Amino acid sequence: MSDEENKFPGENNTGHFWDDDLRELDNEPPTWWTIGFHASWIFVIVYTLLYPSWPMIDTHFKGLLGWTSIAEYKEDLKSIESVRAPYENKIKDMSAADILADDNLSKYVTASGKVLFGDNCSACHGAGGQGNVGFPVLADDDWLYGGTITDIETSINVGRQGIMPGHAAMLDDEKIDALSTSIFEGKAVENASYTEAGCIGCHGADGKGLSFMGSANLVDGIYRFTAADQLSSIKHTIKYGVNNPADSQSRIAVMPAFGGAKLSDTEIKKLAVYVHKLGGGQ
């Protein structure tokens, strides 16, 4: 384009015009922008020199600082472990009861016990130990096998499996109905069948159960086998029993043993303290 066609001679336009006077200028960019531009490419070069960056055929440029995210993670882990070490060393040689008695330690142990509980126990006993149908509540103060820290530790360590025979051959339906109603009303021991059929041998003269064998308390209105129709559920238990291999309708109640290969002694102590704190006990 010649100068005669340029309607704005002397101006630093590029000679591109649209609609008579709309034109492209060739100005320097503003100073702030230029500084920003140079600062950013200098930053990129410095950064890629210092940190792991450019890919190569079977490796990558490692960076002059030698930083890696895995090394940083391991550093963090080390500092966490150095905080834990004094606690872990103490716990190793202490009984669960002594840990429970120590405020500081039991707080520490409860935190890791909660994680262990989530991984190993909540599938059966519920996330906060609130129980599930067929799996006893651990978050109350009602225990089949006793609620002391030692009882709880034993339950976890060696497992539990209460056994009750079925009574269909010994008691007719009428007697089972009447006995179930007595239990439902909290009057188990007042029913003659309670003694005659031998319930007394396992559930005790007062009907409160014996913790060494896990025979449930029958007079507290708390049920270990809960059901919407509790009365029918009681009848079912009396008729077919619990963990009774002679009857396929028997209730199944098996607490697996966690001692030995499954969990370490320290982990079991942590769990015992955690569970004890959920439900309390003596």
Ligand code: HEC
């Ligand atoms: C496969 C299911 C299952 C798992 C997993 C399980 N439990 Fe149990 N647990 C049971 C059953 C069933 C019983 C009741 C046993 C019985 O009635 O004889 C029980 C009983 C107990 C008892 C005794 C309760 C009482 O009233 O005396 C404790 C304590 C206990 N479990 C803690 C735990 C802890 C802690 C874990 C995790 C390490 C765990 N359980 C994992 C099924 C399970």
Ligand code: HEC
């Ligand atoms: C050999 C011992 C034994 C005898 C005999 C026995 N029981 Fe049991 N019973 C148990 C045990 C142990 C449990 C708890 C089982 C478990 O939870 O693992 C139980 C549980 C129960 C339950 C369930 C309670 C609940 O909380 O859900 C009822 C109801 C019951 N028994 C009633 C009776 C009656 C009634 C008799 C007599 C006709 C009787 N039992 C005889 C050992 C016995």
